[in-house]
Amino acid sequence: MFGLVCSAALVMLATLSGCGLAGSDASCPGAGGPPPDLTPKDLVGTYSSSTGSVDLGDDGAFTSTGWPTDDQLEGIVSDPGQPRTGSGTWELTAGDASDWPVSFAFREISDYWDSEVKGGNFGSGLFVTGSRSAPRLYELVGDPDACDIRIFRK
Template identity: 30%
Template sequence: MRLRALGLVCGLIAAVSFTNTGCARYWDCGDEGDRPAGLTRQDMVGTYRADPFGTLTLKSDGTFEVSDWPEFDYPNDPKHTDWAAAGTWALQPERKTSGMRDDLELSFTGNRYWNSDFSKWQSDFTFDVTGKRQKPRLYRFTTDPDVCELHTLRHD
């Protein structure tokens, strides 16, 4: 009986700690849906636009260009940076996981941006992919995933 009560108390402490640190919200937010089955690199080629601004063009040779790129860490008041850059992109192998999958990776050439907590410069950026093969949609969580705010780029 005493061992069972101790187990119950430990379980309650763990559950309260887990939810109070914000970790539980990662699963409550969900995502925008699964990656389209059979998605190929060729399916991703095209121009994507964010709302209210930001354009990403993925080219078939594995390069990309961005223009009017927003500061993605302000969901309620996106900052307009008027930043343009280029680099290479890669569609990552499909993973059977929920939450953040980092399906598409952008590697900026010669340009870097501050990471979400402004502690260091980064030269890569990732998005999850959802939608349909004919019209994929890119998204990523703003700042911390437990905020449950997403930035989305839609295929033209």
């Protein structure tokens, strides 16, 4: 019973505060949900933002330049401010409240992560909106209430 009351209170608080339980705050300009019937094939291609680019291959591999940014790796990297390159695998997921619709498993991020040395992967992701023919990937930067969105366009 206590769990049910706490769950109801959390949902009410999120609703009243304007914060969604999902990470992609669709009320922010430029944000939104994925287009209906989106497939991985629709996402294949190169996307660019003000800070870098991500190339999604049809084989599930990706490469990135300038992403993830140092603000995501703050306090972790030894030389902040350096452009990062990365590679790994990507997939289109269900994108529920605890995951990104476009999920990345970095095997390598320059000067930070190397799976051959550290083992495992560095996980990250992006939200997707737009249409099947012109999808846009995006991430919320900092406080979600500020609606600071970094958009990657195809």
